[in-house]
Amino acid sequence: MASSGAPEKAAGAFRTIGELSRESGLPQHILRYWETRFPQLRPLQRAGKRRYYRPEDVALVMRIHTMLNHEGYTIRGVQKALSEERKPAAAGGKRQIAAIRAVRDTLAEALANDAAG
The missing domain is CATH 1.10.1660.10 (Multidrug-efflux Transporter Regulator; Chain: A; Domain 2)
Structure with a gap:
């Protein structure tokens, strides 16, 4: 309580x-x-x-x-630590997006080949 x-x-x-x-x-x-x-x-x-x-x-x-x-x-130290934590996450997010786009492109190509064949 x-x-x-x-x-x-x-x-x-x-x-x-x-x-x-x-x-x-x-x-x-x-x-x-x-x-x-x-x-x-x-x-x-x-x-x-x-x-x-x-x-x-x-x-x-x-x-x-x-x-x-x-x-x-210090305040500055916490600011730096928190901003540093966000950088790897942003880079990882870009890699994930690139991987998802590659899968999408592969699937689109497979669908196009299937429709043509």
Whole structure:
């Protein structure tokens, strides 16, 4: 149970900034500051600029918190680490797309040969 007496949300539920602040132990102003420093952290904003953190945002906040407060990273160090992680994924994605296109081309050629024969 949460300290407010309200039942805890499901793991996949969106969190408000207040809920995330309570769960993480981080002040709300720190969470808002991190949004300006980490482009990966982009909670949904609804009417009235109310923030809703998705489960992946919550995981990222916890990861940033661990890196900064337990592993000795600086803000710049966390920024660099997070941006480096995205580069291999992007390259891998390009290879996957190329492989899928090759399969598509092979299938198109086989269909064309089958229709001609």
